[in-house]
Amino acid sequence: KNLKKYFPIKGGFLKRTIGHVRAVEDISFTIKRGETLGIVGESGCGKSTTGRTILNLLEKTDGEVYYRGKEIFGLSKEELIQLRTKMQIVFQDPYSSLNPRLTVAQIVGEALVHHGMAKKGKEVNDRVSDIIEKCGLAPYHIRRYPHEFSGGQRQRIGIARALALNPEFIVCDEPVSALDVSIQSQVINLLMDLQDEMGLTYLFISHDLSVVKHISDRIGVMYLGSMVELTTKDELYKSPLHPYTQALLSAIPVPDPTIKRNRIILKGDIPSPANPPTGCRFHTRCPHTTERCKVEIPEFREVAPEHFVACHLI
Numbered sequence: 599k600n601l602k603k604y605f606p607i608k609g610g611f612l613k614r615t616i617g618h619v620r621a622v623e624d625i626s627f628t629i630k631r632g633e634t635l636g637i638v639g640e641s642g643c644g645k646s647t648t649g650r651t652i653l654n655l656l657e658k659t660d661g662e663v664y665y666r667g668k669e670i671f672g673l674s675k676e677e678l679i680q681l682r683t684k685m686q687i688v689f690q691d692p693y694s695s696l697n698p699r700l701t702v703a704q705i706v707g708e709a710l711v712h713h714g715m716a717k718k719g720k721e722v723n724d725r726v727s728d729i730i731e732k733c734g735l736a737p738y739h740i741r742r743y744p745h746e747f748s749g750g751q752r753q754r755i756g757i758a759r760a761l762a763l764n765p766e767f768i769v770c771d772e773p774v775s776a777l778d779v780s781i782q783s784q785v786i787n788l789l790m791d792l793q794d795e796m797g798l799t800y801l802f803i804s805h806d807l808s809v810v811k812h813i814s815d816r817i818g819v820m821y822l823g824s825m826v827e828l829t830t831k832d833e834l835y836k837s838p839l840h841p842y843t844q845a846l847l848s849a850i851p852v853p854d855p856t857i858k859r860n861r862i863i864l865k866g867d868i869p870s871p872a873n874p875p876t877g878c879r880f881h882t883r884c885p886h887t888t889e890r891c892k893v894e895i896p897e898f899r900e901v902a903p904e905h906f907v908a909c910h911l912i
């Protein structure tokens with residue numbers, strides 16, 4: 599609710615704060631139990647920062663995050679440790695997110711030991727074997743090191759690590775972006791199977807509209823730190839309302855070359871989040887900008903059931 603995350607910019611001789619990167623600017627949304635909420639947007643739009651801030655991996659600048667009705671930034675340390683087991687993350691890069699010096703048993707089992715859910719030795723190994731098998735890796739792999747695996751296999755290890763504590767909610771931060779296209783669908787299908795089997799809820803972050811379309815129930819579109827549109831998958835692809843969403847969707851290649859579609863080319867580049875435009879943040883590139891757009895921030899409001907948009911024209 600009204601979540602903000604700013605990063606200070608340090609500069610000058612004394613390394614004083616001379617400004618802020620306003621990575622997430624006042625966004626509000628709900629994730630329903632058991633669903634996959636996709637978040638899509640170009641790099642630097644604040645999607646990863648949003649995912650990390652709602653997990654409390656980054657300190658918020660302002661706003662609130664509620665998990666099953668409880669505000670998480672106000673929790674005691676013990677409550678927060680409890681919550682940690684329920685909320686997990688799968689990172690983008692399966693090459694750098696796994697410690698090369700640790701075996702799979704250690705990587706996946708670390709949290710189990712830390713949270714007292716398994717003692718060292720055989721108990722941990724048995725649990726880890728079960729989890730990695732669920733993720734499509736044979737149990738004998740537990741003694742191996744990350745470099746012995748392919749990219750897709752490493753991401754399966756990353757997913758196994760997130761599942762170790764039996765979480766309810768997982769932020770998937772571009773989990774297939776670093777993988778070959780041929781491997782991407784295997785990992786997406788694995789995530790979908792695990793969701794069914796374990797009743798998981800996902801926040802699925804991606805810059806790739808076709809990936810998000812495949813896995814999501816609802817989709818939120820972000821631009822320069824703001825959420826500009828949020829609705830069900832079908833509604834978004836059938837009748838996108840925000841000019842930025844329309845431009846994004848017009849850029850997806852159509853498999854049938856005889857279908858002509860008007861591609862909307864946006865002028866200019868994405869402005870810097872350190873110095874975002876006034877009013878509607880999209881006004882410097884929007885094909886429909888009016889004077890009002892330059893001064894007044896459009897409210898993110900529900901214009902039809904389950905369809906939220908931030909635009910003065912709608």
Ligand code: SF4
Pocket residue numbers: 840841842878879880881882884885886887888891896908909910911
């Ligand atoms: Fe474009 Fe104005 Fe709507 Fe922003 S508020 S998306 S600038 S029409």
Ligand code: MG
Pocket residue numbers: 642645646772
């Ligand atoms: Mg990112």
